[in-house]
Amino acid sequence: MPLVAAAVCPHPPLLVPEVAGAAAPELDDLRAACDAAVARLYASGARTLLVVGAGDRTADLDSPFRGTFEPWGVPLEVRLGHLPDGRAGTDGLPLSLLVGAWLLSRVPRPAGVDAMTWRMMSLAPDEPVATCAEIGGRIGSNRPWAMLVMGDGSACRGEKSPGYDDPRAEPYDEGVARALATADVDALLDLGPDLSAELKVAGRAPWQVLAGAVRAAGGDWRGELTYDAAPYGVAYFVASWERA
Secondary structure, three states, X not given: OOEEEEEEEOOOHHHOHHHHHHHHHHHHHHHHHHHHHHHHHHOXXXXXXXXXXXXXXXXXXXXXXXXXXXXXXXXXXXXXXOOOOOOOOEOOOOHHHHHHHHHHHHOOOOOOHHHOEEEEEEEOOOOOXXXXXXXXXXXXXXXXXXXXXXXXXXXXXXXXXXXXOOOOHHHHHHHHHHHHHHOOHHHHHOOOHHHHHHOOOOOHHHHHHHHHHHHHHOOOEEEEEEEEEOOOOOOEEEEEEEEO
């Protein structure tokens, strides 16, 4: 069955108001953009939703998915999926997938979406471009499916950023923004792993899995970039991709 839609969101822990505390209003615009992107996924007709994000290894994770924001100072637990057979599932989600699960749990689902099947995939940050594209190309489902792709841009946008200031960061992020706005899979696949690592980009591998999946799905796609900013010296993007 075809890939019908995708959304790209960042995964800073401060996106969660309980973690951000008094600073929560600073990311209200980002939260609203993420909520709208997830709502579009729910409205796309997909019945399987795959969340892809960086982790310490590349793996398909087992449902149900569980995690907590306790390492970020808040005992807020997130759970996605349920299996009546009692399988153990996955505990300790990496941050990217934890925030993804939180976003999916936070947005109201239309009638009928409660029967959606959830999948999660973690990606090692150093996966080669060709491997990412291959992974995306072989993802499939027996029902219409969509992707929620979690990833931050460079973390080198200014002297107070996590990676300090790097003049290469802004041009890199501008290229990513253009690719996400126009559903340009070739531009995403051109992102170099070495430069991405030097700029502390968390989204390179997940974006390239998205590119591989869209290329394999075929057809014309349109993109819409709804958020592009670096409020803490880290580039955050929110985008929606749909079949044209």
